[in-house]
Amino acid sequence: MSLTSRKAASLLGAAALGVTAATGAGWAAGSTAQASTTQASVPRPSFSKLSPSQVKARSSGKRERMVVVFDNQLTSLPANRAHRRAREATAASMQAPLVAQLKQVRATHITALSLVNAVAATMPAAEAQALSHTRGVKSVVPDVTVIIGDGGKYNTKTVAASQVRKSAIPARAADGQQLCNASNGKPLVEPEALTSIHATQAAKIATGRGVIIGNFDANSLAGNVNMIRPNGQHVIIDAPNPNENVFSDEFNGDVSTMAAQGTVTYTYASQLRFSNIPANCSFRIVGDAPGASILSTG
Numbered sequence: 699m700s701l702t703s704r705k706a707a708s709l710l711g712a713a714a715l716g717v718t719a720a721t722g723a724g725w726a727a728g729s730t731a732q733a734s735t736t737q738a739s740v741p742r743p744s745f746s747k748l749s750p751s752q753v754k755a756r757s758s759g760k761r762e763r764m765v766v767v768f769d770n771q772l773t774s775l776p777a778n779r780a781h782r783r784a785r786e787a788t789a790a791s792m793q794a795p796l797v798a799q800l801k802q803v804r805a806t807h808i809t810a811l812s813l814v815n816a817v818a819a820t821m822p823a824a825e826a827q828a829l830s831h832t833r834g835v836k837s838v839v840p841d842v843t844v845i846i847g848d849g850g851k852y853n854t855k856t857v858a859a860s861q862v863r864k865s866a867i868p869a870r871a872a873d874g875q876q877l878c879n880a881s882n883g884k885p886l887v888e889p890e891a892l893t894s895i896h897a898t899q900a901a902k903i904a905t906g907r908g909v910i911i912g913n914f915d916a917n918s919l920a921g922n923v924n925m926i927r928p929n930g931q932h933v934i935i936d937a938p939n940p941n942e943n944v945f946s947d948e949f950n951g952d953v954s955t956m957a958a959q960g961t962v963t964y965t966y967a968s969q970l971r972f973s974n975i976p977a978n979c980s981f982r983i984v985g986d987a988p989g990a991s992i993l994s995t996g
Contacts (some may be wrong), residue, residue, distance in 0.1 A: 743768060743834020745795035746767040748802050757803045761824025763841035765795060768815040769834050777813050786812045793817050800825070813834075877967075878979035885963050885980035906957065906987025916953050917994040924962045925953065925992075926982060933957045934992045957992055961986035 748756065770792070776786040789812040794812050796817055800808055818841050830838040919925050921936035927933065932940055934953070960982040966975040968985040 725834050725969075743770070743796070745794065745834075746834060748799060753802050756825040757822050757826055758824075759818050759827075761806075761822055762824045762826065763807070763816045763820050764838055765817070765841045766829055766838050767812075767836045768792065769939070770837045771815050784857050790813050796829075860944035878976060885982045888983050906990030909987065909990045910958060910993055911987070912993045912995040913952050913956060913988050914995050916992045918942055919950060919953050924958050924960070927959055927960075928961060933959065933988075934994070936993060953992060954983050955985055957988050957990045958983040959988055971980050 736740045750815075765904075772785055772788055775781045775788055777785060790810060792815070793810050797808055797810065797914055800817070800821060802817050803822055803825045805819040805825065808817065808819040810817055828840050916934050917937040917939070919942070920932060920934040920939065921941035921943040925933040963980055963982055965977060966981060967977040
């Protein structure tokens with residue numbers, strides 16, 4: 699599940715928004731000119747063409763998915779609309795020697811990134827080791843899925859008040875929406891749509907019981923505790939591994955919005971530690987149709 703646009707749980711997966719072809723096509727003349735001007739002051743990493751003996755040495759070892767992160771993150775070309783093409787051009791030019799070297803050692807799945815100045819590829823272990831000591835390379839890291847949280851406990855640990863800055867967040871927003879309920883045993887309900895569209899009572903009547911719905915990659919959450927009913931029945935049915943519980947970015951939100959059981963109590967402070975939200979503000983995640991069952995469609 700590495701570096702795909704649909705699964706951003708990878709360490710640098712979000713950078714796929716800035717993907718540019720390493721052998722890429724041309725850019726607008728104005729952007730190229732801007733990039734050329736900027737490149738003049740950009741220190742160039744050192745990626746030389748490998749000799750036959752170096753190719754042989756660096757082609758050894760297990761092939762693994764890795765991400766080569768550059769020291770120079772092109773801070774003079776921020777990743778916004780105004781600088782996007784210039785940033786892409788500058789990154790592609792800087793990365794070209796590395797891409798050429800990776801091709802020499804027969805690396806595969808080479809993907810150039812520009813939101814983060816980096817190149818992802820499946821490469822031999824010896825090449826990854828050598829690149830980690832190359833001038834201009836900040837780090838060479840595994841391209842793996844990062845588990846942000848698995849909801850493995852019914853009550854997540856609350857961060858101590860001393861670790862959370864004093865909050866200026868009011869109890870209610872200007873439109874009257876409640877932002878925090880500090881009362882014990884009365885966590886807020888997420889997603890907030892249930893409250894904002896006044897669907898809470900309707901959801902109690904039309905629970906979705908007996909209905910089967912589908913969602914892509916739902917199987918990855920088959921074992922999530924918030925996707926298991928109080929009677930032990932799994933919400934996600936027919937999963938190859940009923941105990942699987944892998945963070946998969948937007949699919950967690952999709953599946954939870956459909957049929958999360960609301961059996962897990964979270965604190966905003968434990969999930970959003972630096973959000974400045976008081977430590978005693980808690981919430982549950984309840985789906986629109988908690989009685990429905992879900993099949994994976996992919």
